[in-house]
Each structure stands twice: as structure tokens, then as C-alpha cells.
Amino acid sequence: MTNNKDVTIYDIAEKLNLSTSTVSRALKNHSSISKKTTKKVNDAAKEMGYTPNTLASSLRSNKTKTIGVLISRINRPFMASLISGIEETAQKAGYNVIITQSHDSYQDEVDMAQALYNSRVSGIICSLAMETTKTDHFQQFIDKGIPLVFVDRVPKEFNTYRVMIDNYSAAFKATKHLIEQGCTRIAHIAGLKFRNIYNERERGYRDALKQYNLEVDEDLIVHVKTMSYEEGEKATNKLLDLETPPDGIFSSNDTTAVAAIQVAKNRGLKIPEDIAVIGFNNDPISHIIDPGLSTISHPAFEMGKTCSKKILKHLKRSKIDSITEITFLNTEVIVRGSSKRK
Template structure:
């Protein structure tokens, strides 16, 4: 036998003068095969360096014990924590994880969706691309009863599992914290308005201003496409160049909030005395920047664990059971030096 040729159950069967079905069952420790034969088959398999062909098996069974994870960008701390949570549960259950990135592109998301479907994944966990409005490309999973979990960036109308936070409440708490610290003219850097999580955070911010009778001005709200540092810089420079600039900013992620701190400092503003900043996510950078960035906790790791558990639980269900569960996780205000100017 060629050294480059993979050993198959046919080779083991020939070597032991057994049928392939007997070898196959013995390798699975099937009760119908005697312990003596099972031991003999497994010893031969080890000696011949046999490894099972998982791909071939999955093609036969139309099942791969693999969870597909489709996210915007893997280099975002929130996404890496989310993936860690997904993997720890999936691997413990004997499942592998395939990760695909959309780079916040609708077209890439559609293509990656098809690639995961073609790979016969057992389930899919997805955080939508920033550009995505139409979710028809996910219908193929639902039509085949392949469990689908949307996490964080979720569609409004697609009926399936969803794992999310109360973004409205989180936005309200962020703005309220700034108000309680004595800031009176609070701006907001938001994501694209059709993406529900950013729309809900913005609404929470607006309602907090209304509650405390503070100005709610559209020119103090800037929507950005990808929530990048560069977009944050541009937005903050625009806000601070207004004739009546803000004295604080609530930003919908930590990356643009860090940009706000650095732009404000470059303009000679003292943080938090002259200008307050609060972000969102509690990324590692929020603890490194000087002063430390106040932020909203975003339990990505726990969201990942719950998402995996929903996939695994669904795979044990009957085909006709509902898949409309929504899981809400709590958030907290984490107060650091960028916004704390009043003593407790």
C-alpha cells in the first residue's frame, strides 16, 4: 500500500478477513459486535494509522456536527469574545466551529451564507453585516430546519432564535449617567439608523434627554457607517466645531469613544472636567486609554454561550417546534475617568 494513501475500513476488513460492515460497527463500539472482535479491529486500526473520514461521513448523513458562525469582523473585541463563548459550548458538545466574515458587506454576507449552507453545517450563528437590510439569503436554513441564531445585530422581522441586549435601556442609562454628572449638552455618535441596535440606543439617549428637559438637537447626532476610529475622529471634529458644541458624547461603541477622547484632548479640552465621554462594549482599550473610558458592558462571551446552547437544544427538538425564542441579557454602566466629574 502506498504510504500516501489513506487507510480505509476496506483495508482493515481485508487485513482481518472481516466484512466492512463489521469493521464499521466495531469502530463505533456497536453492541452487536463482540468485545473480542471490537478490540481486534481497533488494534488493527491503530496499527494501520486509520483515521475516520469525517467529510465522507457527513456527506452520507447530510450532517457535519459543525456550527457556522457568520460575523462582521473577527478583529473586533466584542466579536472575538462572542466566538470564544460559542466555541467553549460547541467543543464541549463535540461540535466544530467554522468562522466566516462579512466585513460588514451585504454581498459578502450572502456569499458566506451560501458557503456555510454548502458545507452542510448543523446550525448557524450570525451577527448581521452593517449593510444588510434584506435577509432572504437565510431562508435556505429555515427551509431545511437548520437552526439559526441571530445575535446582537438581529433582523426585525425574521422569525428565529435571537440573543440580544436591551439596547434602548442601555442607551438611556448611558445618557442618564452623563446627565447625572452635570453635562447638559450631550451629543451622540450612532451607527446606521436602519440597524435596530443603533436605532434603539439612539432612542434611549433621546428619551433620557427628554426626561431631564435637555436639548434634543439633530445636529448633535451623527450616524456613521462602520463605527471605525477614523469615522469617530471626523464626527467629533465636526461636533466640536459647531458654534455651540457639546460638552459630552455618548458613542455607540468604544472605538469611536476613544477617538472622541483623543480629539477633545488635542483641542485642549480637559477630560472629564470640560468634556465627558461614554462608550459601549467595555472593550480592552477602554481600560488602556487615559483617562479610562466609561462604557456600557456588553456580555459578548455569555451571548456566545447562549447562542451555541440554542443550536444544540434545537438539534434535539422535533422538526415542528417553534423557533421564536428571544433571550435578553443585562447591561451595566461602567464608570471610569472619562465621565466621572462628581464625587459619589
């Protein structure tokens, strides 16, 4: 059973005693085909159950109507929303989305970039793996004129589209908020420094302290690698074990911030009275935990939409040249119980 042969334009052509060129043109409403023939062809196509073979037309045109996505992991709230935004916009424009994961591994990222290249994607959207420091594997897309958008975790230098938030000022705002709530000894659970976004957040944190004449105590800055819950617990314990523990924590993501809250609560501290906490991302957990986690809104879905739009717009251009363009999306401080002292 099964395995019916697909109906092709050859079948339609044969049935109607036409050439394949005429059928092809009729199906696309080309002006050089008479209305009568066009109708006849379209009717036959429908009746015979014709479905265009995307592969064949892609091969011919060397265009695929497919956008490749290369991210660390799908199953994180931020990434899932990002993809959702990418997919929704692409879908509306008739584009497919291919998803690949690097699992934060450099080698996987290189392999997947190659696989996407071989699939002849029309464009590629990438958020770098934690490990990645070199970006040579993306040069081939530029050389080929394939639009490349880096999102969120973007490389410092690369002449292409970048869609991101202003991490520096977001972190500045977060830290400033804690200061305004009366914190004077604010710790920072930071990400790896060579990863741009975390470095920027750390910079914003430091500058906010300086601007308000607070001392920057290196003991209060803990760098963690993967920003997991467990690492958040460890970092928080380390901070609370200090001789003079902090009275506020600004964490580079919500997962570690939630860990901080749990640890502090378990150690009998009151939040936000004894220690105020603010995270980053506005993950769903942030309004589930008690007290609610103050955080920075990170417009994931919106970013995804923007990425797709950049690609689609680029593909419509006639001039083929490389483009450098950085788009910043807005963030804001979301104040919940974990930091609200006044």
C-alpha cells in the first residue's frame, strides 16, 4: 500500500496536451498565458491533487524559503519565546524554519552552521553558544550573501545584523533600583566575562555602584558558568557566608535569582527586608515564586519577530551587499516583592 507517485506538472501537461512550460507559467498566473488556458490548468491541478515540489523549484532558483535557527537550547523560556516569534513571522511570509541546537558547544555550533549552509537556507538566525569565541564558521554566509542575524548572545565584532537589548543600561537600571530601595552592599551573580552580554551587565552594575558612590567589592561579584539553578545556589551560599554579607543581589538571569531567593529563605533571611533580589529575563517562574521576583523584561518574542523581519527585508532587497546594523529592543525594570522595600 502507500507510495502513490506525486502528480507533477508533466502529468498535467500530458493530460491537457500542453507543454510543461505552459503549465508552469499558468500555475503562476504568468501574463503570457491566456486566461482560458490558465483556468484549465489550475482546475486540472486541483482535480489531480497536484502539489508543487519545493525541492525542484529551490534547486532551480537556488532559494529555499527556509530560515535556519541556531541556538544553544530550545527548552529554556527565553529561547522558546524567541523561536516562537521567529517562527510566527516567518510562517506568515511563507517561510519554513529549521531549528538546530548547539547545546552551548562550539563544535556542535560549527557542525550545525555547516548543515544549515548545506541546506541552502535563505537566512540564518543565531544566538552564540557559551563556549564560542571564534566566529569564522559564519563567514561563509556573508561571503555567499546570505543574511545572518545574531540575536541576544552576539559576537563583539561581526559586520552583520544584530538584534539585542542594551545589556549595559538594563543592568544599570536594575542595580540603580536596588540602590533606591536602600541597598548599600549589592552583590552580582555574573556570567562569563568573555560572553559579551554578561560582561555588559557586569559593567552596568559596576558603573551604577560608582555613580552612587558605593564601593565595588570584588568579593561580591561571583562568576558562574552555565547560570543554572545549582550554580545559583552555590554562588548565593558563598555570598551569604561572607563576613559582611550583601543586602541585595542582582543576578544575571532569573534561574540563579530564584535560587538565591530559595537559599536565602532557607537560611532564615527575610526577602526583601534582609536581602533584596532582582533577576534578569522575566521568565515565567519570576511571578510564581514567593515573593515575586523583580526582574528585567527581556522581549524574547519581540526579538524573534525582529530577527525574522530583518531577514525577510534583506531578501527583498535587490542590491546584494553586506550590512551592519544593530537593533536594540527596550527593556524595563519589573518590580515585584523580592525588591520592593518602600
